[in-house]
Amino acid sequence: MVLAGLVSYLFAYSVTQHTNILQITNERNLNCGAGDNKVTNGYVNLKNGNLFFSLFQGKGEAKHNGLVIQFEGGPGATAFDYPFIGAGPCQLVPDGEPSLSGLVPAPYPWTDYANLLVVDYPIGAGWSYNTSEQNPGSTSDTAAEEFDDSLQIILKQWPKFQDQPIILSTLSYGGTTGSHIASTVLKRNNEAKENFWSARIIKQFDQLLFGNPFADAMSEIYAQWDVVCNTEPKAYNETICSHFRDDLTKCLDKLRYLDEIENTGELRLDAMKYCVQTPEIRFELPIYNRYHKSKPKCFPSNLCFWWMGMLTDLMNSQEMREWLGVTNHIERWWYAGPAMFRFINNADHMQNAYKLLQPVLESGTRLLVYSGLEDTMVPYIGTESWMNRLPNPYLKAFRESETQKVSNDLFRGTVINPGSDLTLIGIDEAGHLVEETHAALTQEMIRVAVQGKNYNPI
Numbered sequence: 001m002v003l004a005g006l007v008s009y010l011f012a013y014s015v016t017q018h019t020n021i022l023q024i025t026n027e028r029n030l031n032c033g034a035g036d037n038k039v040t041n042g043y044v045n046l047k048n049g050n051l052f053f054s055l056f057q058g059k060g061e062a063k064h065n066g067l068v069i070q071f072e073g074g075p076g077a078t079a080f081d082y083p084f085i086g087a088g089p090c091q092l093v094p095d096g097e098p099s100l101s102g103l104v105p106a107p108y109p110w111t112d113y114a115n116l117l118v119v120d121y122p123i124g125a126g127w128s129y130n131t132s133e134q135n136p137g138s139t140s141d142t143a144a145e146e147f148d149d150s151l152q153i154i155l156k157q158w159p160k161f162q163d164q165p166i167i168l169s170t171l172s173y174g175g176t177t178g179s180h181i182a183s184t185v186l187k188r189n190n191e192a193k194e195n196f197w198s199a200r201i202i203k204q205f206d207q208l209l210f211g212n213p214f215a216d217a218m219s220e221i222y223a224q225w226d227v228v229c230n231t232e233p234k235a236y237n238e239t240i241c242s243h244f245r246d247d248l249t250k251c252l253d254k255l256r257y258l259d260e261i262e263n264t265g266e267l268r269l270d271a272m273k274y275c276v277q278t279p280e281i282r283f284e285l286p287i288y289n290r291y292h293k294s295k296p297k298c299f300p301s302n303l304c305f306w307w308m309g310m311l312t313d314l315m316n317s318q319e320m321r322e323w324l325g326v327t328n329h330i331e332r333w334w335y336a337g338p339a340m341f342r343f344i345n346n347a348d349h350m351q352n353a354y355k356l357l358q359p360v361l362e363s364g365t366r367l368l369v370y371s372g373l374e375d376t377m378v379p380y381i382g383t384e385s386w387m388n389r390l391p392n393p394y395l396k397a398f399r400e401s402e403t404q405k406v407s408n409d410l411f412r413g414t415v416i417n418p419g420s421d422l423t424l425i426g427i428d429e430a431g432h433l434v435e436e437t438h439a440a441l442t443q444e445m446i447r448v449a450v451q452g453k454n455y456n457p458i
Contacts, residue, residue: 019045019046019047020045020046020047020149020153021044021045021153022042022043022044022045022153022154022156022157023042023043023044023045024040024041024042024325025041025042025043025324025325025326025327026040026041026042026322026323026324026325027039027040027041028041028323030056030088030089030090030100030103031090032089032090032103032104032105033104033105035059037056037057037059037088037089037090037111038056038057039054039055039056039057040054040055040057041053041054041055041323041324041325041326042325043128043327044149044150044153044154046123046146046149046150047134048123048130048134048135048136048137048146049123049124049128049129049130049131049134049136049146050123050128050129050130051119051120051121051123051128051146051147051150052119052120052126052127052128052129052324052326053117053118053119053120053150053154054080054083054117054118054324055115055116055117055118055158056083056088056089056111056115056116056117056118057111057115058111058112058113058114058115058116059089059109059111059112062111062112062113062114062115063115064160064164065113065114065115065164065165065450066114066115066164066165066166066167066206066449066450067114067115067116067117067161067164067165067166067167068110068114068115068116068117068166068167068169068209068446068449068450069117069119069151069166069167069168069169070082070083070087070116070117070118070119070169070170071118071119071120071121071170071174071177071178072125072170072171072172072173072174073170073171073172073173073174073175073177073214074125074172074173074336074339074340074343075122075140075173075176075177075339075340075343075344075348075349076122076124076125076336076337076338076339076340076341076342076343077125077172077173077335077336077340078120078125078126078127078333078334078335078336078337079118079119079120079121079125079126080118080120080126080311080315081305081307081308081311081335081433082118082435083116083118084103084307084311084314085307085311085433085435085436086106086107086108086109086435086436086439086442087106087109087110087116087435087439087442087443088106088109088110088111088116088118089105089106089109089111090103090104090105090106091103091104091105091106092307092310092311092314094306094307096310098309098310098311098313098314098317099314099317099319100314100319100320100323106439107439107440108439108440108442108443109443110442110443110446112443112447113443113446113447113450114167114446114449114450115161115164117154119147119150121143121147121150121177122136122137122143122146122147122177122339122343123136123137123143123146123339124136124337124338124339124340124342125334125336125337125339125340126315126333126334126335126337127315127324127326127330127333128337128339129330136339136342138342138343138345138346138348139343139346139348140176140177140179140180140343140348140351140353141180141184143177143180144177144180144181144183144184145184147181147184148181148184148185148188151185151203152200152201155201155203156201161203162201162203164450165206165207165449165450165452166203166205166206167205167206167207167208167209167446167449167450168181168182168205168207168208168209169209169211169446170209170210170211170213171210171211171212171213171432171433171434172211172212172213172214172377172378172432173214173349174210174211174213175210175212175213175214175215175353175354175378175383176213176214176215176348176349176351176353177353178208178210178213179215179353179354179356179357179360180353180356182205182208182356182357182360182365183356183357183359183360185203185204185205186204186359186360186363186365188200189202189203189204204363204364204365205360205365206365206366206449206452207365207366207367207368207449207454208357208360208365208366208367208368209368209370209445209446209449210367210368210369210370211369211370211371211433211434211435211442212370212371212372212375212377212378212383212432212433212434213369213371213378213383214349214378215352215353215354215357215383215386216352216353216354216382216385216386217255217275217349217350217351217352218252218255218256218259218352219352219382219383219385219386220378220379220382220383221248221251221252221255221275221382222248222252222382222385223379223380223381223382223383223385224376224377224378224379224382225241225244225245225248226379226381227376227379227381228241228244228286228290228376229241229244229245233287233288233293234287235286235287235288235290235293235376236285236286236287240281240285244277247274247275248274250274251271251274251275254267254270254271254274254275255271255275255350255352258271258350258351259352263351265346265347268346268347268348268350268351269347271347271350272347272350275350276349279299279300279301280299282301282377283297283298283299283300283301283304284297284299286376288376289304289431290304290376290377291304291305291375291376291377291431291432291433292304292372292374292375292430292431292432293374293375293376293431294374294429294431295431302335305433305436307436308335311335312333312335315333316332316333352386354386354387354390355390355391357390357392358390358391358392361390361392361393361394361421361422362392362393366421366422366449366453366454367421367422367423367454368423368425368445368449368454368455369383369387369423369424369425370424370425370426370427370434370442370445371383371424371425371426371427372427372430372431372432372433372434372437373413373414373426373427373428373429373430374429374430374431375430375431375432377432378432380426383424384416384424387416387422387424392422394417394420394421394422395422397417397420397422398416398417398420398422398424401416401417401418401420402416403415403416404416404418404458406457406458408457410440410441410444410457411425411427411441411457412427412428412429413425413426413427413428413430413457414426415456415457415458418456418457418458419454419456419458420454421454422454423454423455423456425455425457427441
């Protein structure tokens with residue numbers, strides 16, 4: 001059953017008691033001086049909660065090119081920074097007003113080349129929510145099933161996307177949650193093919209676009225220590241680095257046990273004691289901004305991004321609530337909501353999700369990974385490490401491909417295995433959020449992705 005059309009807030013609240021329903025809360029035009037841009041907002045009402053989305057229609061013929069699904073990391077962070085810092089048609093600017101009228105045309109919007117579906121995933125991020133009677137997924141595997149349920153409903157509501165390329169775009173912890181999502185979609189597709197009576201829409205992702213992805217705890221935690229304590233300028237003094245070094249051995253030992261012997265919630269929580277540093281250590285003590293080491297240190301972490309406060313004000317304004325059509329009983333929009341605490345309390349990040357990508361790549365899905373070389377939260381060298389160990393049809397070519405330095409008008413950095421369906425790109429002068437500083441580059445990645453290729457900087 002699909003419910004479409006503009007509904008009142010009262011009815012919006014009552015419909016959440018039903019499941020597997022798509023509820024459109026508002027259809028609006030977003031106009032910031034560059035023409036009207038159609039945006040459809042709504043909820044996918046599931047058994048365990050309600051997933052909020054905004055569908056930014058591609059401009060002109062771009063609405064026929066493909067669908068880019070954007071969600072974020074955290075775990076449990078909203079996806080609404082990307083559409084308002086450059087990926088959408090209208091964006092915030094540092095000296096502007098955090099209001100709809102204060103938005104300006106984005107110079108490199110993804111909607112020039114594709115439709116953009118922004119999802120507040122998992123349930124509990126941004127405007128997504130659950131009632132006290134609902135129990136949403138608190139680990140990447142269970143939340144991935146909710147994502148797949150939502151995707152099926154969206155594909156039925158907009159059948160045109162069944163025949164268009166679908167790109168799954170995410171960043172940071174999205175390397176873990178995105179790997180689970182791609183794996184779950186493939187597994188359910190294969191199960192449906194064996195079931196003659198299945199009503200499932202068989203649709204696989206054409207490409208995974210992972211930015212600075214945390215997909216293997218062991219690789220990334222070791223790389224973090226190596227970058228902040230062994231690479232100039234060192235983020236910490238020798239006393240703190242010595243403490244890291246002592247904990248690192250215990251951390252890696254516990255992660256290996258989780259990977260090779262037994263993986264339980266209790267063991268994951270035990271590993272966290274040695275593997276995860278406090279926010280004060282991560283952001284207050286280093287000499288630079290851990291998200292972009294060329295910038296001054298920032299604490300608390302929400303001060304690390306100029307747009308964080310503006311986005312929070314924008315999303316919580318009454319005009320934005322009405323424009324999106326969010327339900328009245330949701331008191332406040334949070335960049336990182338209850339979902340973050342659920343995932344952390346389950347130590348979900350103590351895993352090596354990259355291994356889930358093997359059958360996904362074997363099925364024909366492309367993987368393009370890009371990483372800002374100034375990022376020390378998810379360092380490039382950790383990502384390169386797990387990509388060098390990911391079993392897949394392209395592994396031999398990837399391992400044998402030399403790192404190439406590239407410099408042109410659009411791109412400056414490194415590339416491994418260019419022109420293939422498995423590529424790693426390192427971007428000079430970029431930090432954790434490449435979209436913020438290299439909007440033209442990420443737009444080009446989208447343009448090429450909907451054409452059925454991985455972006456090649458050479």
